[in-house]
Amino acid sequence: MNLVWQHMGWAWVDKREYDKLPLVDYVFPWISHICFSLIPTVAMCMAGEPVVNLIKEKLPMDGIPMKTLFTVGALLPCVGIAILLKQIVRNVLDFIPYLFGFTLAASMGINLVASTVVAGLFAILIFKLKMLELRKPAAASQSSAADNGWDDDEEDI
Amino acid sequence: MAEKKLSKKALNSGFHRWYYGNLTCFSQEHMQTFGYLCSMLPLCKELYADDPDKMAESMDTYRTFFNTEPQLGAIIVGVTAGLEEARANGAEDVDSETINGLRAGLMGPIAGIGDSLVVGTVIPILLGIAMGMSGGGSPMGAIFYIIVWNLFAYFGMRFLYFKGYDMGTKAVEFLVGDIGNAIREAVTTLGGIVIGAVSASWISVKTSFALYNEAGEAYMVLQEKFDSVFPGLLTAIFVIFCWWLMAKKQLSPLKVMGLLVVIAFVGVLIGFFNPGLAY
Numbered sequence: 001m002n003l004v005w006q007h008m009g010w011a012w013v014d015k016r017e018y019d020k021l022p023l024v025d026y027v028f029p030w031i032s033h034i035c036f037s038l039i040p041t042v043a044m045c046m047a048g049e050p051v052v053n054l055i056k057e058k059l060p061m062d063g064i065p066m067k068t069l070f071t072v073g074a075l076l077p078c079v080g081i082a083i084l085l086k087q088i089v090r091n092v093l094d095f096i097p098y099l100f101g102f103t104l105a106a107s108m109g110i111n112l113v114a115s116t117v118v119a120g121l122f123a124i125l126i127f128k129l130k131m132l133e134l135r136k137p138a139a140a141s142q143s144s145a146a147d148n149g150w151d152d153d154e155e156d157i
Numbered sequence: 158m159a160e161k162k163l164s165k166k167a168l169n170s171g172f173h174r175w176y177y178g179n180l181t182c183f184s185q186e187h188m189q190t191f192g193y194l195c196s197m198l199p200l201c202k203e204l205y206a207d208d209p210d211k212m213a214e215s216m217d218t219y220r221t222f223f224n225t226e227p228q229l230g231a232i233i234v235g236v237t238a239g240l241e242e243a244r245a246n247g248a249e250d251v252d253s254e255t256i257n258g259l260r261a262g263l264m265g266p267i268a269g270i271g272d273s274l275v276v277g278t279v280i281p282i283l284l285g286i287a288m289g290m291s292g293g294g295s296p297m298g299a300i301f302y303i304i305v306w307n308l309f310a311y312f313g314m315r316f317l318y319f320k321g322y323d324m325g326t327k328a329v330e331f332l333v334g335d336i337g338n339a340i341r342e343a344v345t346t347l348g349g350i351v352i353g354a355v356s357a358s359w360i361s362v363k364t365s366f367a368l369y370n371e372a373g374e375a376y377m378v379l380q381e382k383f384d385s386v387f388p389g390l391l392t393a394i395f396v397i398f399c400w401w402l403m404a405k406k407q408l409s410p411l412k413v414m415g416l417l418v419v420i421a422f423v424g425v426l427i428g429f430f431n432p433g434l435a436y
C-alpha cells in the first residue's frame with residue numbers, strides 16, 4: 001500500500017508540489033499501518049485462544065503452507081543483504097571483503113562487534129595505501145621538476 | 158552575494174523529520190527515499206527560497222534510492238545538509254553526482270556497521286534488561302525500553318546529524334576530493350566485511366535433504382557436505398544469487414522476493430527445505 005502513496009509522491013515531486021510530500025511520509029502510511037498492523041493485531045487479540053487453536057489445527061507446522069512460509073522467512077533476508085551489496089559491489093573482486101567477513105563469522109565464529117574491529121583495521125590499511133598512491137605521483141612530479149632545474153644548471157656550467 | 162547559512166530552525170526541522178520519518182513510508186522499491194526527501198525539504202526551501210529551478214534541481218538529487226541503518230545513517234543526512242549549503246554558496250566540486258556518490262558510497266557500510274552495533278548489540282541488550290523487568294506481567298519492562306531506546310536514538314541521532322552537518326560544511330574538499338575517495342574506499346571495504354559477517358550471523362539457509370539406507374539411517378546428509386566445503390555455503394549462494402538478479406538482470410526487489418517464494422515452495426515439495434519446526 002505504501003507504493004500507492006509513493007506513486008502520488010513522485011507525481012507531486014515532478015510537478016514541484018513539494019509541500020504535499022510530508023503527506024506521503026507522515027500521514028498516508030498511517031492508513032497502511034492501521035490496515036495491515038493495527039486491525040489484524042486487535043482482531044486476533046479479541047478473537048483469542050479459540051482462533052489460535054483453529055489456526056494451529058488447520059495450518060500444522062509440518063504442512064506445505066507453513067513449511068513454505070518459514071522457508072521464505074529464512075530466504076527473504078538475503079534480498080536485504082543483496083540490496084546493500086548492490087551499493088558496494090562494482091566488480092567480482094569487491095566480493096572478497098564480503099566473503100572475508102562471512103568467513104570470520106561462519107568459519108571462525110567471530111561475533112559482529114569483533115568482526116567490525118577486524119574490518120576497521122583493514123579499512124585503515126586501505127586508506128593508508130590509497131594515500132600512498134596519491135602522494136606517489138605528486139612526489140614524482142616534484143622530483144622531475146627538481147631534476148630539470150639541475151640539468152639547466154649543468155648546461156649553464 | 159551574502160553567504161547562505163542554514164538556520165538552526167531548518168536544521169532542527171530536517172533532523173526531526175529524519176528521526177520520525179526515516180522508514181515510515183517504506184517499500185522494497187524505494188525504502189528510505191521519501192524519508193530523505195522530506196528531511197531535506199525544509200533545508201532546500203530555505204537555501205533556494207529565491208530560485209525555484211535550483212530548488213527543483215537540489216530536490217531531484219534526493220530522488221535516488223537510499224537505505225541505511227537509520228540511527229547511524231543520521232550522519233549521512235547531516236553531511237548532505239552541509240554539502241547542500243556549500244552547493245548553495247557556489248562550491249564548484251559539489252553537484253548532484255558528487256552528493257549521490259557520497260550517499261551511495263556511505264549507505265552500505267554505515268548499514269553494515271549500524272546493524273551490528275545498534276540492531277545487533279544495543280537493542281538486544283536493552284531488550285534483555287526490559288524482559289528481565291517484565292516478570293510477572295509487569296509493564297515496567299516495556300516502559301523502560303520505550304523511554305531508554307527513544308532517549309538513546311534521539312540524542313545519538315541528533316549528535317550524529319549535527320556532527321555530519323559540521324563535517325559537510327567545514328570539510329567539503331576533504332569529503333569530495335582525492336582524500337574523500339580514499340575514505341570512501343576504506344569505509345566501503347569496512348562495510349563489505351561487516352555485511353559479510355552480518356549475513357553469516359543473522360541468516361541461516363540450510364537444506365534438510367539426506368539419503369537414507371534400508372534401516373532408515375541417513376548415510377549422506379547434504380548440509381554436512383556443504384559445511385565441509387564452506388560453512389554457510391547455501392546462505393552465501395542465495396545472497397549472491399539475489400545480488401545477481403538485481404544487479405545484472407535488473408529485477409526489482411519485489412520480483413526477487415516473488416521468485417524466492419516459488420523456490421521455497423518447490424524446495425519444500427521436493428524435500429530440499431524443511432524448517433522442522435513445531436508449535
